[in-house]
Amino acid sequence: MEVMKVLHMNKGDGETSYANNSAVQGKIITTAKPVIEEAILGVLCETFPESIGIADLGCSSGPNSLLVISEIIDIIHAKCRNLGRPSPEFRVSLNDLPGNDFNSIFDSLPAFFKKQKQEKGIGFGRCYISGVAGSFYDRLFPIKSLHFVHSSSSLHWLSQVPPALESNATPAALNKGKIYISKSSPQCVLDAYSLQFQNNFLIFLKSRAAEMVAGGRIVLSLMGRRSIDPTTEESCYQWELLAQALMSLVTERLIEEEKLDSFNAPYYAPCPEELKMAIQKEGSFIIDRLGHFEIDWDGGVEELTNTTLLPLSRGQRVAKTVRAVVESMFELHFGKAMMDLLFARYAEMVDDYLSKNRAKYINLVISIIKKDN
Numbered sequence: 001m002e003v004m005k006v007l008h009m010n011k012g013d014g015e016t017s018y019a020n021n022s023a024v025q026g027k028i029i030t031t032a033k034p035v036i037e038e039a040i041l042g043v044l045c046e047t048f049p050e051s052i053g054i055a056d057l058g059c060s061s062g063p064n065s066l067l068v069i070s071e072i073i074d075i076i077h078a079k080c081r082n083l084g085r086p087s088p089e090f091r092v093s094l095n096d097l098p099g100n101d102f103n104s105i106f107d108s109l110p111a112f113f114k115k116q117k118q119e120k121g122i123g124f125g126r127c128y129i130s131g132v133a134g135s136f137y138d139r140l141f142p143i144k145s146l147h148f149v150h151s152s153s154s155l156h157w158l159s160q161v162p163p164a165l166e167s168n169a170t171p172a173a174l175n176k177g178k179i180y181i182s183k184s185s186p187q188c189v190l191d192a193y194s195l196q197f198q199n200n201f202l203i204f205l206k207s208r209a210a211e212m213v214a215g216g217r218i219v220l221s222l223m224g225r226r227s228i229d230p231t232t233e234e235s236c237y238q239w240e241l242l243a244q245a246l247m248s249l250v251t252e253r254l255i256e257e258e259k260l261d262s263f264n265a266p267y268y269a270p271c272p273e274e275l276k277m278a279i280q281k282e283g284s285f286i287i288d289r290l291g292h293f294e295i296d297w298d299g300g301v302e303e304l305t306n307t308t309l310l311p312l313s314r315g316q317r318v319a320k321t322v323r324a325v326v327e328s329m330f331e332l333h334f335g336k337a338m339m340d341l342l343f344a345r346y347a348e349m350v351d352d353y354l355s356k357n358r359a360k361y362i363n364l365v366i367s368i369i370k371k372d373n
Contacts, residue, residue, distance in 0.1 A: 003160055003266045008099035009060045010324045019062030019104070021324035024299040024361070025153045026064045031293055032221045032365050033071055036150065039217035039288070039367045040075045043147050046215035051089040052076065053146040053213075057136040058154025059094040061101035066112050068150055069094070073127065077120050087120070090127040095140055098133040099328070105131065135159060137203045141211040149208055149218040156223040158266040159200050162192035165264045173261035177247060180239035180265045183231050190230055197268040201278040209284035209370065216370040218285070223269045224364035226292060234362050235269040238297065238322065241353060245346040246334070254341070255334055263333050265326075275366055285368040294360040297350070315351030319343045 009018030043052075054072055059065050069092055080087045094105060109129060117124055134140050136151070137159040165174055175182075175189045208218060225235030233240075246263075249255040272290055279285055298317040312320070323343045331339055353359065 003097075003158065007097060007157065007266070008328050009062075009101070010327055011061065011101040011104070013062075013104075016320065016323055016327065017062070018060060018101075018324040021320045022060070022062050022064050024295060024297075024321050025060075026067060027299050028221055028295055028363055029064060029068050029071075029152050031295070031363070032152065032219065035221075035289060035291075035365050035367050036068070036071060036219050037075050039219045040072060040148060041079065042288070042369070043215065043217050044076070044079055047147075047213075048085075049088055049147060051091055052148070053091045053093075053141075055093040055095060055132075055141060055146055055149045055211075057095045057140075057149065057151040058157075059096050059100070059105070061096075061104045064152075065094065065105045066108065068152065069129070070112070070116075072148065072150070073116065077124060087124055091145075092127065092129045093132045093141065094129065095132040095134065095136060097135060100133070102131040102133065136207070137200050139207045139210060143210055144213050146208075146212045147216045149212065149216070150220075151218075152221045154222065155201070155204065155220055156267055156269055158193075158196050158268055159203075160196070161264045161266050162196040164192040165189065175264060176261050177243065178240075179243045179246065179260070179263050180267060181230050181236050182240050182243070185231065193230070193268050194270075194274065197270055197274065198278055201270075201275070202282050205279065205282040205284060209282070212370040214370055214372045217288070217367060218370075219365070219367045221363055221365045223267075223361055224275075224292065225269050225271050225362050228271050228273060230269070230271075233357075234360065237353075237359070238318075238350075238361075239265060239267075241349045242322070242326075242346055245342055245349055248345055249338065249342060255338060259334055263330075265329075269362070270364070272364060275364065279368060284371055286371060287366065288369050289365070289367040291366075292362055292364050295363055297354070297359045297361060313347065313351050314354050315347040315349070318350045318354075319347035322346070 010016050013019045056068055073090060077087050116127065132140055175185050178185060181190055181193055225232055246255060246260050250257045250260055276287065279287055298314045327339060
């Protein structure tokens, strides 16, 4: 699977779009806001640049795309107002993979700029927003051009499926009947995923180290786990249920078993120790804060369907959220015709699971500072 070409959130503003099914990701951004504010104020304690470089990596599309940028601008503008000085010039870069719906973001910019000027008045500095298409597992920006980098709900995506799990790398499926790490996965599958994450995260850190000024800050929030054991339900059970939904279609001969066995998600939910190990190994950053918080699978928000105005079940809300994120990959591998049935089946299984279990995503949040060297 060529992740860079395939992975993107569902485009547009339809019923299955990411724009209409990203409440969980929005809640994650909002919950992490105190860490973002602390980091931004930390940058301003080190230096007060006339022009400040900001990047949001994995910006996606929809209402969340400009949410964090709006919050960052609010924090900086409020600090400037308290100090009686004009706001700096904002250089904002929104990054995602080339398949992202950048056009919808650009369409929303006139309203965004108008709102900022109305709220902040004459003292508001110039704001330049650009889209940067490419993988954050590589260099994206000029050397020492960034003061603050943010990424939310993105770094758990890997640059590729671990090579050892690709169907052409081994004659037999190593993770048979599964699409991610599970209790039944052999140790070699766990090791392959962990190694791929470590390699990716090291490249991410090395790339950002070149692009950031000394004293610059990075705040990352991503799906993770508290335990060192990657097979815990809190880190992988949403994938287990999706594999069960696919297996039910295999049983009904709607999907070939080989199709299921050859699919492995380019995803990894790390533990805090794995983040620490990579940061210490790369050596360019100091850990300022590392913590976690819980988020309900459905975001804990009651939503209504656009057509019937009847409340969705929790399982349906979870399925719509997951579908908006992973459908591009699943459609390519299993076929467009299976998508409605697959996610309807998944919704039923999630409803059954949530009726008996307390299910929360674990979201890791880390704030790091660029060293002087």
